[in-house]
Amino acid sequence: MSIDSKKHRIRLAAAVLAVPALFLTACSPAGSGGGGGGDASGDAGGGTLSIATGGTGGVYYPLGGGFATEIRDNVEGYDATVQETNASVDNMLLIESGAADLALGVGDVVAAAVEGTGSFEGxxxxxxxxxxxxxxxxxxxxxxxxxxxxxxxMKGKTVSVGAPGSATEVGAIRVLEAAGIDVEKDIDRRQLGAAETVAALRDRTIDAGFWSGGLPTGALVDLASSGEMKIVPIGEYADALTEKYGKFYNAKDVPADTYQNQSEAVTVLASPNILVASKDMDETLQENITKAIFENKEDLIQVHPAAEELDAATAGDVPFIDTCAGSQKYFDQAGS
Incomplete structure (x- = not known):
């Protein structure tokens, strides 16, 4: 096992002990087996599924809560809860350990997890x-x-690169390096989640912070209301990052007026977010969860506008990870 891998597993163990599953509704009795209390592998026997998300200031947490509601309402015999986590890297490890049944992760981290590269080396x-x-x-x-x-x-400044074990951290370091900045020597590096980054910018204890999330991100909506927030353009680094790391980065605009006092579009980097599970999850359960999410898009848009992008016609077109067998069955039927 690599040193990086050991560090992540140490952090994972601490996170599982320190951060309980957060319930969006009153607790219901859990089933037996499965990381989240349900029986997610083998026969779909019902129970409670745990969804690994991210920090409360981002998009994963509220959207994951919406997924939990749709599972509760539409997948017979199942309830679901969400876990607040450090997001993508730790989420993949939570699936591996059985501490979560479903998890959200950004494309480059998901690809590294299935390939055994980067934070998952070997x-x-x-x-x-x-x-x-x-x-x-x-x-x-x-x-x-x-x-x-x-x-x-940002050289010589105090900069947050995102929470440890998050996709934000991975992407921020790559962007800084592409700009010729050594993250160990050229910045005073901090590792904060979205809400903590906003608080630190307001307190002027950091000069800049990176965040990777859907539009709009709640914590940034709060910061933008002060009239001082500025998004730094980074679209120019898309080609360099794609050439070095793979097709996970596209130059896309944060449209004008996404945030208060943001009068012009700003070109940044966009990457796909994937909902993942263990390959051992029951295929019927995979199909039913996928159906519950994609056929209740309008409900999920009310939870967060990022759900506008849900599209069963293209959701299975992810080249760097296998589509779950049950999900593929649903996508095939939805497209026929």
Whole structure:
């Protein structure tokens, strides 16, 4: 086992002990077996499924809560809860350990997990995709007072690269390196989640922070209301990152007026977000969960606008991870 892998598993163990599953409704009796209390492998016997999401200031957490509601309402015999986590990297490990049944992860991290590269060096995970659900936008943010206009301007500054074990951390480091910045030497590096990044920008204890999430991100909506938030453009690095790491990065605009006082579009990097499960999950359960999510899109849009991107016609077109057999059955039927 690599040193990085050991570190992630140590952090995972601590996270599982420190962060309980957070219930969106009153608790219901759990079934037997399965990481989240349900029997997610073998025969679909019912129970409670656990969904690994992210921090409360991002999109994964509220959208995961919406998924939990649709499972509760539409998958017979099953309830679901959400876990607040450090997001993508830890989420893949939570699936591997059985501490979660479903998890959200951004494309480059999911690809690394199934290939056994990067944070998962030499230890590929047996995961499959229930579908591409929406795009993550890498949104580096600062305030007017810092004078930061580009990533290069972050040199010598105090910068949060995202929570440990998150896709934000992975992407932020790659963007900084593409801009010629050594994250160990050229910045005062902090590792904060979305809500903590916003608080630190307001307190002026950091100069800039990276966040990778859907549009709009709740914590950034809060920061933008102050009239000082500025999104730093990074679309220029899409080709370099794609060439080095794979087809996970596309230059896309955060449209004008996504956030208060943002009068112009800003070009950043976008990556697909994948809902994943263990390949051992029962195929009928995979199909029923996928159906519950994609056939209740309008309900999920009310939870978060990122759900606008749900599309059963294209959700199975993820080249870097196998689509779960039950999910593929649903997508085939939906497209016929």
């Amino acid at each position: 230890e590929p995970l047996e995961l499959c995709s229930l579908g591409n659900v929406y795009n993550n936008y890498m949104q580096p943010v600062t305030t007017d007072a810092t004078g930061i206009e580009s990533v290069e301007d």
